[in-house]
Amino acid sequence: MTPEQLSSALVAALTRLVDDGRLTLPDGVPSTVLVERPKVREHGDYATNIALQLAKRAGVNPRDLAQQLAEEIVTDDGVASAEVAGPGFLNLRVSAGAQGALAGQVVTAGDSYGRSDVNAGQKVNLEFISANPTGPLHLGHTRWAAVGDAMARVIEATGAEVTREFYVNDRGNQMDVFGASLMARAHGEEPPDDGYHGAYVADLAAKVVAEVPGVLDQPADEQLVTFRETGYRLQLAEQQAELDELRTHFDVWFSERSLHDSDSVEHGFDRLREQGRLFEADGATWMRTTDFGDDKDRVLVRSNGELTYFASDTAYYVNKRERGFDPCIYLLGADHHGYVGRLSAMAACVGDTPGEQLEVLIGQLVKILQDGEELKLSKRAGTIVSLRELIDLIGVDPLRYTLIRYPVDSPLTLDVADMTSKSNDNPVYYVQYAHARLASILRNAADLGITVDGSYDASQLSTEREGDLLRALAELPRVVARAAELREPHRVARYLEDTASTFHKFYDTCRVLPQGDEDVTDLHRARLVLVAATRQVLANGLGLLGVSAPERM
Known part of the structure; x- marks a missing residue:
């Protein structure tokens, strides 16, 4: 019996009390009842404070209401007992059969277990x-690549349609400097002082020369454009390939240039004019962001006619909203903390409500240590550690899992040895090993001719360890929904670690398969279904993190 099923049973019990005239609720029966696992196991399988919430409206003492509800809910076949505690809490114990039935429900649901439709119809844009x-993706990008993709997966698991978007900063002086750097290397010269100096520049320049024969014979101004545009295309393709290897796939690669080529910037200005949020001063065009809490108004067009970056940011946001996205979520690095206020004010200026149509999340920095020293320099990329090097050094699974399992607003210091360790001290190994162990049990069962199907006696799963594991499995849908709501995919990782631990405790005390000439019993069959359900839950959870679920280790 899942918490959701128990919530429905409590709503039904309240409805019967109201319909029979035994209880009066002027505002009607709530559509859901919050059911939680108590911190103290002796208090029961689940607990609710619904009597405390409704007592004042019902005009009765909370304990009296809790007692009425206790007497009514125990008539449900799935509830073994209900006890009133404290000022009006209700502690519930689920019958072994109802609780054990969950294992079969998980197996039947398969890959869909843990998913819901609570956000069905929502169209989310996630830019991360x-x-x-102009160069390789680095460690900061890597954290967002892993976390952003996991966030998209958990939000999708609640029924929302999520578009993953990569914003390509392909406009501005840095593009010309990039082209000049490639051109210099192709001629055996040093790049400009303010140019790009990593070894990748020479490699990329050679690729441009190979792809565009005769480029070195072009006039200098034409040559610069060729190196800039071809290098741009090749470097972007490399970024895309590396992200694909990290299992992070973007639906939209949005070019900043396209905003200006399509008149989207002026269209964004029109929206602001409609809202009365633009004004002219000192020959420049400004947005009245101070109307919505920003520390100063923001320049969109300088007095020399040059557009600011914030003009592009505004046009881009308007473009997203007109593509039908609500909300638009931005995942930004620690150096963008000052953007939160101005982006929120900008959204308000175009007529939206920050926190609803616009969400801005800030991630903190990551340090990675190897042999006690921080990784800072790259042979290929110069002053950064690139995504390519991190994948080669650490591997996709441990890299993704470790970056995802921590809240993004906390700085991280990680050690290569810890991340790649094949021991139970390494969380990703611990969870993957539990999955592999479960898969091994199922293979051994198949060798014995025992198959997992719907025909098992759920009441056999009645021990304390079995109950602990069943209640852990029941939590996955709620964990996923909460992770999506709070934009915190690390909750799924921590849940998997707790569930793996609960499984190991179960397996240490509950023998699943018969030994020797022992006959196969109903208990063996029931426990095997529980094993299959646990394997499915771990596989589904790892899938939400973009981490593999190995069958063997």
């Missing part, structure tokens, strides 16, 4: 990397 196409 904004990078220049």
Whole structure:
């Protein structure tokens, strides 16, 4: 019996009390009842404070209401007992059969277990990397690539339609400097002082020369454009390939240039004019962001006619909203903390409500240590550690899992040895090993001719360890929904670690398969279904993190 099923049973019990005239609720029966696992196991399988919430409206003492509800809910076949505690809490114990039935429900649901439709109909835009196409992606990008993709997966698991978007900063002086750097290397010269100096520049320049024969014979101004545009395309393709290897796939690669080529910037200005949020001063065009809490108004067009970056930001947001996205979620690095206020004010200026149509999340920095020293320099990329090097050094599974399992607003210091360790001290190994162990049990069962199907006696799963594991499995839908709501995919990782631990405790005390010439019993069959359900839950959870669920380790 899941918490959701128990919530429905409590709503039904309240409805019967109201319909029979035994209880009066002027505002009607609530559509859901919050059911939680108590911190103290002796208090029962689940607990609710619904009597405390409704007592004043019902005009009765909370304990009296809790007692009425206790007497009514125990008539449900799935509830073994209900006890009133404290000022009006209700502690519930689920019958072994109802609780054990969950294992079969999980197996039947398969890959869909843990998913819901609570956000069905919502169209979400999630922008979680904004990078220049002038060099390799680095460690900061890597954290967002992993976390952003996991966030998209958990939001999708609640029924929302999520578009993953990469904002390509392909406009501005840095693109010309990039082209000049490639051109210099192709001629065996040093890049400009303010140019790009990593070894990748020479590699990329050679690729441009190979792809565009005769480029070195072009006039200098034409050559610069060729190196800039071809290098841009090749570098962006490399970024895309590396992200694909990290299992992070973007639906939209949005070019900043396209905003200006399509008149989207002026269209954004029109929206602001309609709202009365633009004004002219000192020969420049400004947005009245101070109307909505920003520390100063923001310039969109300088007095020399040059557009600011914030003009592009505004046009881009308007573009997203007109593509039908609500909400638009931005995942930004720690150095963008000052953007929160101005982006929120900008959304308000175009007529939206920050926190509803616009959400801005800030992630903190990551340090990675190897042999006690921080990784800072790259042979290929110069002053950064690139995504490519991190994948080669650590591997996709441990890299993704470790970056995802921590809240993004906390700085991280990680050690290569810890991340790649094949021991139970390494969380990703611990969870993957539990999945592999479960898969091994199922293979051994198949070798014995025992198959998992719907024909098992759920009441056999009645021990304390079995109950603990069943209640853990029941939590996955709620954990996923909460992770999506709070934009915190690390909750799924921590849940998987707790569930893996609960499984190991179960397996240490509950023998699943018969030994020797022992006959196969109903208990063996029931426990095997529980094993299959646990394997499914771990696989589904790892899938939400973009981490593999190995069958063997």
